[in-house]
Amino acid sequence: MAHAQHPDPNIYYVPPSSKWPVIASLAMFVTMLGVASWINEIAWGKPVFFIGLAGVLAVLYKWFGDVIRESLAGFYNRQVDVSFRMGMVWFIFSEVMFFAAFFGALFFVRQFALPWLNGEGDGVATHALLWPNFAAGWPTNGPADIGGAFQTVPAWGLPLLNTLILLSSGVTITIAHHALKAGKRGVLLTFLGLTIALGALFLYFQGTEYIHAYRELNLTLGSGIYGSTFFMLTGFHGAHVTLGTLMLIVIWLRCWFGHFSKDHHFGFEAVAWYWHFVDVVWLGLFLFVYVL
Structure with a gap:
């Protein structure tokens, strides 16, 4: 999430620590565990796959939502824009x-x-x-x-x-x-x-x-x-x-x-x-x- 103070256009914005990378890793692990089990015809593979997939989609929604809110708040100056392009x-x-x-x-x-x-x-x-x-x-x-x-x-x-x-x-x-x-x-x-x-x-x-x-x-x-x-x-x-x-x-x-x-x-x-x-x-x- 963006900081509460007004962004300084001359300072390169560094976002605070986020929980989403860890949660995304766990969701992707569950997804791959599910699909591997499903392919090998293990009964619980299919539901585990869809649970993991739902978790991945939820993380994407929340994570990108944070980025969009930071962008609309004006935290991304030209330097950050160049980083995104690179x-x-x-x-x-x-x-x-x-x-x-x-x-x-x-x-x-x-x-x-x-x-x-x-x-x-x-x-x-x-x-x-x-x-x-x-x-x-x-x-x-x-x-x-x-x-x-x-x-x-x-x-x-x-x-x-x-x-x-x-x-x-x-x-x-x-x-x-x-x-x-x-x-x-x-x-x-x-x-x-x-x-x-x-x-x-x-x-x-x-x-x-x-x-x-x-x-x-x-x-x-x-x-x-x-x-x-x-x-x-x-x-x-x-x-x-x-x-x-x-x-x-x-x-x-x-x-x-x-x-x-x-x-x-x-x-x-x-x-x-x-x-x-x-x-x-x-x-x-x-x-x-x-x-x-």
């Missing part, structure tokens, strides 16, 4: 590295592992003793009679539609940002609301795509290296879109309550940065997962 930049950089690891796994398999298994380079087909009928090609999950035959998701169907949806959402959030800086509250709320709707529509179509892949294409997480990389990359991206959409909803509510001004609205900017990052990652996914 923190968000490093957070997005960590997310870049997160996805780089999965893209790296995809590229390694396609450019090195498969040719090596096929005997390219050393002239020795290293798969011969295990899978005599193996042929290096992409997509692959080994011989069809072992890994199970599957079909890929056509790039020019739902994936293309979702690409257009996310690109459109990047435009709408940019318009909303300009409206905020221009003091046009109605335009701000309208285009920010459109961005939220587009994010939700993307998630709906991705869910539809997953159902189609499992039911009609026999493409699952068990479909070898292609299935695992496909669902890991698109699934984690979908999780980020979900988080981004929730963040946009919070920002829309804050805009509705008038928490931002023309000159002080980093909370909005941080979410906009994150959303543009999600857009860029999807373009890479569309190209390297669906098209190539």
